[in-house]
Amino acid sequence: MRSAAANGVGANPVSPTGLDLVRLRDWLNHEVPGLVAGELSASLIEGGKSNLTYVLTDGIHEWIVRRPPLGTIMATAHDMRREYTIADALRATDVPVANMIAYCGDKEVLGADFYLMERVEGVPFRYAEEIMPLGAPRTRAIATELVGTLAKLHRVDPSDVGLGGFGRPEGFLGRQVKRWKTQLDASFTRDLPGAEELYDKLAAAVPSRSYSGIVHGDFRMDNVLMGADDLPAAVIDWEMATLGDPLLDLALMLTYQRRARIVAARESTDPATYDVTLAPGYPSAEEIMGLYEAQSGCTLDGFGFYLGLACFKLAGISEGVRFRHINRQTVGAGFEDSGRTVPLLLGLGLDSLKEYK
Known part of the structure; x- marks a missing residue:
């Protein structure tokens, strides 16, 4: 889904790690006859720290293949059927998806398990230097569309698109608190002061309603492909x-932004080379x-x-990536600093x- 050009992707006739092109071709010929016309080649898209994403081509067409990382801490965090099901259901809405x-x-x-989807042209802005050439007004307009897209997603009634049984909304926040404590425990490699205290306080403060x-689970600028018209082409x-x-989506998006500002200030980082926010x-x-309040109909009490x-x-996610990197279960570059900001978080x-009480 991410633009191959934007991520330095090129065709490679050798099967990338985690993607057996011979077996994949056989499966595609059986499941989607006539889809593949020529010899397959693929390249791993760098940048993601979780599921593996590849550009697949037969020399004429291009697709995207998604599969879990080579090693996982929590299998439920890498559910390919989940990704496929929800994106397929949202095609009937005004939320842009592949x-x-x-x-x-x-x-x-x-x-x-894995899935195949169309490749959508667009740019996943990750660093400030990627969007700065557009100028401040366009940057603001793009970010405003980003928030609007999140509000559109949160206005969708799951039952209207066949997702009524997709999850269990009741008790969601309490389960999230326990889930990320489990993730931290499962990826333990070091003492993390503040982890137990934060868990205890969250568990005691779960809202009753x-x-x-x-x-979405990880909504941010670089998980949305922006088209040439500065409008979202696909949420990925x-x-x-x-x-x-859904308020957890908004909170996580803002947490990425807060973390970026703190790190840039503490480390005197050039903002242009850091986070897009x-x-x-x-x-x-x-x-x-x-x-968000104006467009979603939600209040932020x-x-x-x-x-x-x-x-x-985010601390649980980051520590899980760090654990997989230490145990050589990651593919590609860019994992060396995984978990560095967990104490900050x-x-x-x-x-x-x-x-905001």
């Missing part, structure tokens, strides 16, 4: 999607919250809890619980 082509649950083919809707990376409280024109957290939970979740989570 067309799903085929899902494979037979782990004998690639060693894990919450919103219910479709949760649905690996953690479920039904639950540091680019001139990108809205502040308060502006984003206002935009008690939002401090969600921010604290988002910090805990735990402290930020404790501070966030005091906000």
Whole structure:
């Protein structure tokens, strides 16, 4: 789904790690006859820290293949059927998604389940220097569309698109607190001061009532492909999607932004080489919250809890990636610093619980 050009992807006749082209071709010929015209080649798209994403081509057409990482801490965090099902269901809505082509649950083919989808042209802005040439007004407009897309997703009634049984909204927030504690425990390699305290405070503060809707699970600028018209072409990376409280999506998006600003300030990092949220024109957290409230119909009462939970979740994700890297279960470059900001996130989570009560 990510633009191959934007990620330095090129064709490679040798099967990339995790993708057996011979077996894949045999499976495609059986499941989608006539789809593949020529010899297959594929390249891994660098940048992702979780599921593996490849550009697949037969020399004429291009597709995207998604499969889990080579090693996992929690299998439920890498559910390919989940990704495929929700993206396929959302095609009937105004939320932009890629067309799903085929899902494979037979782990004998690639060693894990996987799916194939169309390749959507677009740019997943990750770093400020990638969007800064567009100028501050366009950056602001793109970020505003990003928030609008999140609000569109959260306005979708799951039952209207066949997702009524996709998850269990009841008790979602409490399960999230326990889930990310389990993730941290399962990926233990070092002591993390503040982890137990944050967990205890979150567990004691779970709201008794919450919103219910479709949760993307990792919504941010570089998980949305922006088209040449500066409008979202496709929301990608649905690996953690479920039904639950959509405010956690907003909180996680803002946590990425908060972390970026803290790290850039502490390390005197050149904003241009760091997170896209540091680019001139990108809205502040308060502006984003206002935009979201106006378009989603949700109020942000008690939002401090969600921010604290988002910090805990991102800490769990980051520590899991670090664990896989240490155990040589990652593919590609860019994992060396995985987990570096986990202590920061735990402290930020404790501070966030005091906000927006």
